[in-house]
Amino acid sequence: xxxxxxxxxxxxxxxxxxxxxxxxxxxxxxxxxxxxxxxxxxxxxxxxxxxxxxxxxxxxxxxxxxxxxxxxxxxxxxxxxxxxxxxxxxxxxxxxxxxxxxxxxxxxxxxxxxxxxxxxxxxxxxxxxxxxxxxxxxxxxxxxxxxxxxxxxxxxxxxxxxxxxxxxxxxxxxxxxxxxxxxxxxxxxxxxxxxxxxxxxxxxxxxxxxxxxxxxxxxxxxxxxxxxxxxx
Numbered sequence: 001x002x003x004x005x006x007x008x009x010x011x012x013x014x015x016x017x018x019x020x021x022x023x024x025x026x027x028x029x030x031x032x033x034x035x036x037x038x039x040x041x042x043x044x045x046x047x048x049x050x051x052x053x054x055x056x057x058x059x060x061x062x063x064x065x066x067x068x069x070x071x072x073x074x075x076x077x078x079x080x081x082x083x084x085x086x087x088x089x090x091x092x093x094x095x096x097x098x099x100x101x102x103x104x105x106x107x108x109x110x111x112x113x114x115x116x117x118x119x120x121x122x123x124x125x126x127x128x129x130x131x132x133x134x135x136x137x138x139x140x141x142x143x144x145x146x147x148x149x150x151x152x153x154x155x156x157x158x159x160x161x162x163x164x165x166x167x168x169x170x171x172x173x174x175x176x177x178x179x180x181x182x183x184x185x186x187x188x189x190x191x192x193x194x195x196x197x198x199x200x201x202x203x204x205x206x207x208x209x210x211x212x213x214x215x216x217x218x219x220x221x222x223x224x225x226x227x228x229x230x231x232x
Contacts, residue, residue: 004035004088005108006161008081010074011040011095015048021097022056022063028101032108038063038093039081044071049095073216075176079169082161091158092177103196107158115190116159118181120152122195138178138217145225146182151193153178163189170223173216179224 007025011018022038029036040057042050042065050067057063066080082090089111093104103119110117135154142153154177164180171179185191 002035003033003111005029005033005037005111005158006081006085006087006090007036007038008078008085008090008092009038009040009095010043010077010081010092011045011049011053012043012071012074012077013045013047013049014095014097015045015052017097018049018095019052019056021093021095022053024097024099024101025093025104026060026062028104029108032105035087036062037085037087039066039084040064040095041066041077041081042068043073043077044068073172073212074174075169075171075179075216078176082164082167085161085165088160089158090161090164092156094156100197106194106196107156110192110194111158112192113160115192116157116163116181116184117192117194118150118152118157119155119196120150120193121155122197134217138175141221142178142182145221146186148182148185150181150191153181155196157181159184159189170227171216171220173213173220175217175220179220182224 007029009021009025022040025038040053040063042053053065057065064084066084068077078092091107107117107119139150139153143149154174157177157180163184167180167183169176169179181191
């Protein structure tokens with residue numbers, strides 16, 4: 001059976017980036033497989049993000065748009081995209097378009113039918129000091145909690161859709177990517193990490209450093225710790 005890939009793009013107030021993100025993702029994935037789709041989840045944007053995505057979808061039947069009436073968080077948006085995905089593999093692409101072309105291409109090429117492939121950042125030196133601190137701290141906490149040794153938890157991944165289609169996910173924020181990985185690892189699924197270089201976004205400000213994002217991360221850690229304790 002020929003490979004096929006679903007790409008989830010979660011976006012909130014990314015009107016300056018979403019068009020280029022969709023077009024770049026489409027251009028790169030079309031070089032890898034003939035059967036693909038892009039699922040844009042407009043997470044309650046108050047700018048022109050949704051309109052831009054819908055206009056592209058009208059011209060390209062491979063692009064689909066899910067619209068949230070209000071902002072629910074990256075985790076909820078990405079999980080909705082996973083539920084909508086219909087291809088053999090599922091992956092993600094950043095709505096702020098902050099990836100080098102090679103980064104996405106490498107991830108697509110690294111897909112395997114019996115494992116999840118995840119990306120880790122080669123260097124955090126280009127990140128803001130506070131974001132670098134929280135990223136390293138989160139990685140240490142997760143590794144200690146689950147007795148694993150991942151280099152990075154919040155990078156995008158690619159895996160067979162069957163692995164995650166019906167997965168129960170609790171994270172509402174950016175920790176959704178970490179949750180997917182740790183749930184698969186605890187089920188015995190092999191995780192392969194590959195490197196990528198970070199390219200700062202051209203427009204707008206990252207939503208990862210907001211108070212809402214920090215609270216969502218704290219909430220996730222508490223919930224997953226409680227859940228883990230009950231399963232010991």
